[in-house]
Each structure stands twice: as C-alpha cells, then as structure tokens.
Amino acid sequence: MNRFKGKHVLVAGGAGFLGSHLCDALLSEGARVIALDNFITGRKQNIHHLEREPRFDLIRADIISPLPVSLQSKRRKIDQIFNLACAASPPHYQANPEHTLLTSVVGTQRLLSLAETMGARFLLASTSEVYGDPEVHPQKESYWGNVNPTGPRACYDEGKRAAETLTFDYERSGRVNVRVARIFNTYGPRMRADDGRVVSNIICQALAGDDITIYGDGSQTRSFCYVSDLAEGFLRLMACEREIGGAVNLGNSIELMVGELAARIRTMVDSSSRIVMRPLPVDDPRRRRPDITRANKLLGWTPQTPLAVGLKATIAWFAHERERARTQPAA
C-alpha cells in the first residue's frame, strides 16, 4: 500500500523497538522518514539496515532539549510526527525518573509546538499504564484509571497522562490535528535482551537455561500484541481521515496470566530452566486487557498474529542474536 507516499514523517524514538519497526513500515509505504533519538534505550543496530536508504535520515537529539534548528528550518517540510520517544520498560524508565517524566511532558510539548509550526498531524504513543491498576476490566478508553501518582511507576504513568492532556489541549485550541494511541504490552524482534520486560526476560532466560523469573505468583495478567500488528495500528490511526474524538486503545484482547506465558515459552524453547518466584514490584497492575472496539470500528483494525506465531518469531530472533553474540563477540 502507498498510504504514506511522499509524506515527510518525523519519528521521535525511531531507533527504539517500536520506533524502528514503524520506520520500516512507513518507508515501505513510500514515506520519507526522519528518526530522532537520544539512544538511551534505542540502538543503532535497529536502524542499521536503513543507513543507505535515501528516504531515511537520523538525527541524534533529546526531545527534552530545544529541538535541532535543522528541524525547524523554514525549508523543512514535516507532514506528520509520531512521538514514541520514552523509555518503556519499568527498569529503564525508573533508572532516571526525572528524565522519563520530562521526556513525556517537556518533550511532547516541544514536538506539539513543532507540529503546530509545520502544520503537521501528531500522534502520541501513550500507554495502557494510564489505566494504572485498573478497577474496570477490560479497559475502555472512557475509563479514567487508577494510578498511584507518587509511586515508582508514576514518572512513566503520570508523564504519559500529562502528555495526553497537552496533546488534547493542542487539539481543543485548534492548533494541531492529533491522535493518541494507548498501547498495551507489545513484543517482538528488536526488544533488548536487557530490556527487563516479561517476554524478553523469559525468552532469554529459557534460551540460556537460566532460572525463569516470575514476579509475584504469576497470576497477574497481560495481553500481548505482536509488533507488526501494532505498527499497522499506528499507520491506520495516523492515516485515518475520520473524526477520532479521543484516545484509541491498540493491543491484543487475548489475556494471559504471566505464569501461563512463562510455561508456554519454556515449552516452545524446549528449555530445562526452572521457574522461580520473585517479589512482585510495587504498584504492579493485577490485570490488563484492552477493549479494542473503538480501534476496530474507527480503523477496521484487529491484531492478526496469534501468540504462538509471534512468540515463535521472537524466540527465533533472540536465538539468532545469541548466536551472533557468541560468534562475533563485541570488540
């Protein structure tokens, strides 16, 4: 398809896990893409294959700081901005909580202001974490959430809530045409082995024969979406010409206990790893499942990749990465 042919698109966080897949998807649809990233969790290797692509550019910058002048030049054309910049895994976003919060608040404001100047459409990658530890299940976009504003996850959850507020204020005042995607747990190739999220942790532990760590008793639930499905959701939401009217959940509505996920991955890897219990992190949400009725009605979007297929591809990718690290150790 050519939904983005000739469009000039800025992807903040473009060297990250989701951002790099989004850059690939946009390029394959004919867009010209600028990835902007500070590489705190992103990696050059995620976009290495795009180095010779004439429609791709990379800018190293932090969205907390004033944006590079080259982006704001009168000669620069930007039709669309995707804001994915923000560390997303709990250990990474908690490593520098102030930076995480400012990325969502100050960084989002800078990109919204750029969108206003350029007359660009703006999409914020928000999160299911805005629902906190939800008292409503499954989570519809109309639910206001149950977030601890002072706990260790707040820098991320409250940052994203504030980023949504800013985004909708820009829309309300008629300054920018906006979209907000509330993304639920997404997995796939290019996650980092040291990412700390559950799918990458369990796969890497199972492949290495290390203990598989389950936090708590493993009865907490999440709903896991494969990365290519999520990227397609991003494209449809950005390209949609209908009135959106608020945030849109993007995620897989099949819910799974973390303990079940661990058992499935262990079997798929044919691993002899032990499954061990570790303390549940503070404020860890008990349940999480998106209601994706809005995404389905507005965008005709539903995830297409069964968990078994997505996990198989992700396991194969991590196995390949392990082999590469073994045969070509870093200098």
Ligand code: NAD
């Ligand atoms: P990621 O950590 O792989 O990607 C984030 C990217 O943003 C990285 O490349 C990082 O270097 C960059 N970045 C962070 N702060 C920045 C800053 N201040 N300036 C410039 N670049 C910065 O994470 P991901 O899983 O790809 O997540 C991408 C986005 O999607 C994030 O905004 C995240 O909150 C959101 N999200 C992801 C998931 C998921 O399951 N993957 C779920 C909900 C929301």
Ligand code: UDP
């Ligand atoms: N989790 C786990 N073992 C791990 C990493 C995470 O049991 O090695 C749990 C975590 O406590 C949470 C769930 O898996 O209940 C999903 O964690 P993740 O960090 O992937 O996403 P989030 O908590 O942000 O939804």
